[in-house]
Each structure stands twice: as C-alpha cells, then as structure tokens.
Amino acid sequence: MILDWPACRNARDLGGLPTQDGGWIRRGALLRSGHHADLTPASVAAVRAAGVSRIIDLRWHREVAARPSPFAADPVYTHLPLLMDEITYAYPDDSYGPLLDHNTERVAAAFRAIAEAPPGGVLVHCHGGRDRTGVLVALALTVAGVGPEVVADDYARSGNSPAATMRNTLAHAERGYGGVEPYLRSIGIEQHHLDAVRDRLREAVFLTETRNGWDAFAEEYADLFRGERAAKIWDRALLSGFAELVRAAPGPVVEVGSGPGVVTAHLHGLGLDITGIDLSPAMVAVAGRDHPQVRYQVGSMTDLHLPDASLAGLVAWYSVINVPDEALPAVLAEFFRVLAPGAPAILAFQVGDETRVRKNISFRRRRPEAVAESLTAAGLEVVLQTVREPGPGERSPQAYVLARRPA
Known part of the structure; x- marks a missing residue:
C-alpha cells in the first residue's frame, strides 16, 4: 500500500503481500521508504501516527550528516549503515549478491534490529528507498514466507528497479548459501531472530x-x-x-x-x-x-x-x-x-x-x-x-x- 507521505520517495506499507502458504504480511508490520530529511511537518506526524516502534536508517554516516533525519532524537530511531564506508568490491548492475557477500556484519545488525524491535511497525529506509532498503526488506519478507516473485515485484515498485535484479539477488543467495535463511545463519543470525521476524510480519x-x-x-x-x-x-x-x-x-x-x-x-x-x-x-x-x-x-x-x-x-x-x-x-x-x-x-x-x-x-x-x-x-x-x-x-x-x- 502506497503511503501518502509528501516529500518521501517510495513510501509503502508491505502489509497484504501474500505468503507462499496462503497467509499474508500483516498491515503496518513492515514499512519502507526513502530518506526523511525533506518530510513536511504533516508527514513527520503521519510517520509517528503509523504505529512505528523502530525506524532503521541504512544510510552512510556522510549521508546522515548531510541530510539529518527529523527522527534522530526519537527513541525509535536507529542508524545502521548497511554498506561499508568505501566499496572495495566489484558489483554488477543486475544483482545485489556482492552486497550480501561483503557486508555481512552490517546486514546481520540490520536484520537483528527488525527482530528485536519493540511491538509495533518497523520502518526501513536508505536514501532513495530502493537498493539497501530493497535488500533488507527482501531478506525479511523471504523469512516471513513471501515468494521470490512477489518480493521481486514489490522491489520493482520503486523507481528504476527491474524485478530481475531482486530475482538475481535471491538466486545468488540460493546458489551461494542454500537460500536466504542459510545465508542469514551463516552471518550470525540465530533461529530466534528468524522466528521473531516471521512472527512479527505474518498475520495470525x-x-x-x-x-x-x-x-x-x-x-x-x-x-x-x-x-x-x-x-x-x-x-x-x-x-x-x-x-x-x-x-x-x-x-x-x-x-x-x-x-x-x-x-x-x-x-x-x-x-x-x-x-x-x-x-x-x-x-x-x-x-x-x-x-x-x-x-x-x-x-x-x-x-x-x-x-x-x-x-x-x-x-x-x-x-x-x-x-x-x-x-x-x-x-x-x-x-x-x-x-x-x-x-x-x-x-x-x-x-x-x-x-x-x-x-x-x-x-x-x-x-x-x-x-x-x-x-x-x-x-x-x-x-x-x-x-x-x-x-x-x-x-x-x-x-x-x-x-x-x-x-
């Protein structure tokens, strides 16, 4: 569901996405967007009224310094850069596979932040709400049981985001690690974190x-x-x-x-x-x-x-x-x-x-x-x-x- 947050790109609630076993992602459980530096006061109020218990900002430190979040002083705000400060590895245009391989500690920290968030919704964002946000959201949705095609289609709703890029990313996790959950376990995510994300995203x-x-x-x-x-x-x-x-x-x-x-x-x-x-x-x-x-x-x-x-x-x-x-x-x-x-x-x-x-x-x-x-x-x-x-x-x-x- 598209969220009416003026001056915020790619803002949407992932509630309503179907899982492979016939279930659904719970409305208000996982939200995604671009950065919040340009939010109007009304939009800031709308975010706070959305029942969000944790905002996870995946931007680099330099991005945050240049465009601070209006929520930086709020208890719900967490800054966890998903990428190393300087990218030292080659990466293709059609997959985030290398991001998974070379940013394991950061990916693990961001995933744990979803799992350990207080009751309420989790809002994930980076600068444009596409790449870094897309990867973390894809991992969480996959753990909750959403199929790869649905994950890829949601990713494609962001601007200039071919669904094939996310399909290739998930295929990379499958080839290299045996799937998303084995990948997450290999980087230090424990079963209780996987269970917590699954429970908080799926509706009863x-x-x-x-x-x-x-x-x-x-x-x-x-x-x-x-x-x-x-x-x-x-x-x-x-x-x-x-x-x-x-x-x-x-x-x-x-x-x-x-x-x-x-x-x-x-x-x-x-x-x-x-x-x-x-x-x-x-x-x-x-x-x-x-x-x-x-x-x-x-x-x-x-x-x-x-x-x-x-x-x-x-x-x-x-x-x-x-x-x-x-x-x-x-x-x-x-x-x-x-x-x-x-x-x-x-x-x-x-x-x-x-x-x-x-x-x-x-x-x-x-x-x-x-x-x-x-x-x-x-x-x-x-x-x-x-x-x-x-x-x-x-x-x-x-x-x-x-x-x-x-x-």
Missing part, C-alpha cells in the same frame, strides 16, 4: 482464514441479511442509546468488523461521524457499493492503526464472534487504547459456549458475563449487560454489552 492464522472466508461469502451474506435491521427493535434501541452517548461527547467512531455496512450506515443516519473497518476487502466493496454515503476501509480490529484515545465510540456488532479466545484480550486492549476517556464501546454476540464453522468461517458464541469480565480486565468499565431471547431465524439468545473507557 485466524485472520487469514477469517478474511478468506468472508471474501468468499460477502455477496451471499449481504443478500441474506439485507434489511434485517428493520425487524430488530431491540438492536435499534441499543444502537440509538449508544449514539446518544456519543453525541454527548462527539468525535470519530468506528465499527470494527463492519461487514456489509448495515450497522455503520444506520449509525451514520443517526448523526455519527463513523467509519466502517473490515478485514475482508470483498465486504468493504459490498458496503461501499450499498452505502456510498459512508466511509469503509480494510483493516483489522487487532491493530487499528489509530492514534491513542482518538475515538468517541467503537462498535463491535457481531464481529468479536470471529476472534478466538486466546486473541480476545489483545483485541479488547486495542479497543481500550483507541477510545478517548469516557468514550463507549458496544459489543453484540450470540450467547453460548460452542464454536460453529460455516463457509470456512469460525463463529464463537460467548457468555456475556465472561465478555464483561474480559472488558474489565482490559481496563474498561461495564455500563450495560443484557440478553434477549432468540428472534425469528435465530437459534440462541443474543447478548449486548456496553462499556466505556474510564473518564
């Missing part, structure tokens, strides 16, 4: 499975449930109460797992400044088509890429049902992080203890008291907890829990 399996399932089911689901809100008086009543709370302290609201956009559009009609966020691009397309007056975007409730305490409200209407139990605490912690003090969050879900699978999507039923307890553990105050009996077409009671971040 349940997210990939959920996205793929909803992508395939999106149109059918929208047709099945279009117009159902009109028949659900208690749903509308609770959403109206939520909207009234938000209007008392207005600001931006998001619905996470917005699906075909019905609830987002309903709350938009109640006057809320609301955006729908969904993991499934197909669902986002359906929602945007059916409700063009509302904003919808692809994203994950596990990592919302929103500033701390920035939301006046959050809605999770039958969306935490796709989250496994072990991932729920982190999701609720993310809700707490993005809510402003006093802002409400409302959750809806089916009552029960079992997990059902339909259309290759896992649907988890939960006990309202357990969800309330998890919300409290995340730092939120439970305000309302209620259950209604099953309505037409429903097999189980329906639960609603409203909580707020303490004022």
Whole structure:
C-alpha cells in the first residue's frame, strides 16, 4: 500500500503481500521508504501516527550528516549503515549478491534490529528507498514466507528497479548459501531472530482464514441479511442509546468488523461521524457499493492503526464472534487504547459456549458475563449487560454489552 507521505520517495506499507502458504504480511508490520530529511511537518506526524516502534536508517554516516533525519532524537530511531564506508568490491548492475557477500556484519545488525524491535511497525529506509532498503526488506519478507516473485515485484515498485535484479539477488543467495535463511545463519543470525521476524510480519492464522472466508461469502451474506435491521427493535434501541452517548461527547467512531455496512450506515443516519473497518476487502466493496454515503476501509480490529484515545465510540456488532479466545484480550486492549476517556464501546454476540464453522468461517458464541469480565480486565468499565431471547431465524439468545473507557 502506497503511503501518502509528501516529500518521501517510495513510501509503502508491505502489509497484504501474500505468503507462499496462503497467509499474508500483516498491515503496518513492515514499512519502507526513502530518506526523511525533506518530510513536511504533516508527514513527520503521519510517520509517528503509523504505529512505528523502530525506524532503521541504512544510510552512510556522510549521508546522515548531510541530510539529518527529523527522527534522530526519537527513541525509535536507529542508524545502521548497511554498506561499508568505501566499496572495495566489484558489483554488477543486475544483482545485489556482492552486497550480501561483503557486508555481512552490517546486514546481520540490520536484520537483528527488525527482530528485536519493540511491538509495533518497523520502518526501513536508505536514501532513495530502493537498493539497501530493497535488500533488507527482501531478506525479511523471504523469512516471513513471501515468494521470490512477489518480493521481486514489490522491489520493482520503486523507481528504476527491474524485478530481475531482486530475482538475481535471491538466486545468488540460493546458489551461494542454500537460500536466504542459510545465508542469514551463516552471518550470525540465530533461529530466534528468524522466528521473531516471521512472527512479527505474518498475520495470525485466524485472520487469514477469517478474511478468506468472508471474501468468499460477502455477496451471499449481504443478500441474506439485507434489511434485517428493520425487524430488530431491540438492536435499534441499543444502537440509538449508544449514539446518544456519543453525541454527548462527539468525535470519530468506528465499527470494527463492519461487514456489509448495515450497522455503520444506520449509525451514520443517526448523526455519527463513523467509519466502517473490515478485514475482508470483498465486504468493504459490498458496503461501499450499498452505502456510498459512508466511509469503509480494510483493516483489522487487532491493530487499528489509530492514534491513542482518538475515538468517541467503537462498535463491535457481531464481529468479536470471529476472534478466538486466546486473541480476545489483545483485541479488547486495542479497543481500550483507541477510545478517548469516557468514550463507549458496544459489543453484540450470540450467547453460548460452542464454536460453529460455516463457509470456512469460525463463529464463537460467548457468555456475556465472561465478555464483561474480559472488558474489565482490559481496563474498561461495564455500563450495560443484557440478553434477549432468540428472534425469528435465530437459534440462541443474543447478548449486548456496553462499556466505556474510564473518564
């Protein structure tokens, strides 16, 4: 995804690149760009708002002295030159193989910096965001399971960067070392570093499975449930109460797992400044088509890429049902992080203890008291907890829990 950072070349988020085993690179986990010396104040703010926990500057010392980074004094900034001060080896125009061979200590240090970064995204850059950045990013993506053709195609998105150059570089690692991981081990990278990079770049399996399932089911689901809100008086009543709370302290609201956009559009009609966020691009397309007056975007409730305490409200209407139990605490912690003090969050879900699978999507039923307890553990105050009996077409009671971040 291209990043809108004026005066910064080749800025993009590598999230969404597919892995060879059917997974994906997590959005916001690895970003790449050219140097930041010319960034506008707005662009500097955008970089800081991107959730970056480490910026790795691969430029020579002389480049940094000539064009200092605006982040040099930030704790997230790390300067690790990838190349020796004076190049003493011959190198072709169509491969970075010699870079790998002759800069082993520097490559190892930069790779470790990705592996050991604090939680959050890692932003890698050099001067133009092409050569040195391209090599380090290619190593990290390959370790995460991205295939050589996809790595090469991403490299080619930078200016004057033939995909064949990166293909040749990866082929050099294969011929000379047996592949990227054997190369990295040969220069001192340990298995825990490889595992750390793989874990931080790849999204959780349940997210990939959920996205793929909803992508395939999106149109059918929208047709099945279009117009159902009109028949659900208690749903509308609770959403109206939520909207009234938000209007008392207005600001931006998001619905996470917005699906075909019905609830987002309903709350938009109640006057809320609301955006729908969904993991499934197909669902986002359906929602945007059916409700063009509302904003919808692809994203994950596990990592919302929103500033701390920035939301006046959050809605999770039958969306935490796709989250496994072990991932729920982190999701609720993310809700707490993005809510402003006093802002409400409302959750809806089916009552029960079992997990059902339909259309290759896992649907988890939960006990309202357990969800309330998890919300409290995340730092939120439970305000309302209620259950209604099953309505037409429903097999189980329906639960609603409203909580707020303490004022």
